[in-house]
Amino acid sequence: MKWIKDLLRRLTPSTRPRTHDYDEKTLVIPTVGSQDVIGMDFYAVYEAFHRERLRFQNAIRSGLRTEHALSPDEKTCRLGTWLLSVHYPARPDLIDQLRDAHKEWHRHAERIARVADMGRHAEAIRMLRDGRFTILSGQITNLLSDLWHDASLLEDAA
Numbered sequence: 070m071k072w073i074k075d076l077l078r079r080l081t082p083s084t085r086p087r088t089h090d091y092d093e094k095t096l097v098i099p100t101v102g103s104q105d106v107i108g109m110d111f112y113a114v115y116e117a118f119h120r121e122r123l124r125f126q127n128a129i130r131s132g133l134r135t136e137h138a139l140s141p142d143e144k145t146c147r148l149g150t151w152l153l154s155v156h157y158p159a160r161p162d163l164i165d166q167l168r169d170a171h172k173e174w175h176r177h178a179e180r181i182a183r184v185a186d187m188g189r190h191a192e193a194i195r196m197l198r199d200g201r202f203t204i205l206s207g208q209i210t211n212l213l214s215d216l217w218h219d220a221s222l223l224e225d226a227a
Contacts, residue, residue, distance in 0.1 A: 109147075109151055111213065111217040114147075114148060114151055114213060115210070115213055117146070117147030117148050117151070118146075118147075118148040118171075118209060118210075118213070119210075120147075121139065121140060121146050121147070121148070122206055124138050124139075125138045125139045125178055125182075126197055128185075129181060129182075129185050129190070129193050129194060129197055130194060130197075132185075132190050134186060135182035135185055135186055136186075138182075139175075139178050139179070139182060140175075142175060143168075143171050143172045143174070143175040146175075148171060148209075149171060149175075152164070152167060152168050152171060157216070157220065159219070159220075160216065160219055163212065163215060163216050163219065164216070166212055167209065167212045167213065167216065170205055170208045170209050170212060171209060173201075173205055174202065174205040174206065174209060177196075177200065177201045177202045177205060178202060180196070181193050181196045181197060181200075181202060184196060
């Protein structure tokens with residue numbers, strides 16, 4: 070099995086065999102700047118965002134202090150670092166939408182954290198479930214999927 074992986078790594082994108090759509094998400098969109106995010110594929114970026122989201126939601130639902138459950142701002146979490154470093158001139162509008170949604174997601178998470186840290190846990194949980202936080206989480210997920218779909222089409226055309 071290892072020899073197959075080695076062979077696939079050596080193939081250029083144009084000679085790599087086509088597989089199911091979900092395998093296309095291993096596509097890496099170029100980044101400049103931060104060494105922490107160079108080479109992150111769709112799965113790594115998607116997982117980084119959802120890990121932070123789940124860690125934060127679990128802290129709120131468990132009644133824990135939120136100070137370590139959320140990155141201090143949208144530029145210091147893994148998705149934020151990736152968004153600052155990503156270089157995708159084909160669709161700057163999509164990257165801008167992702168950056169805006171991510172920034173707004175952090176603002177709403179901070180509001181929820183303040184409410185929870187004041188001891189108003191039921192209200193914080195309601196904000197998680199019914200508010201803008203949930204909508205933005207879905208929007209970020211959809212934008213990431215759109216970005217990788219778009220990038221895979223460009224790679225196929227190359």
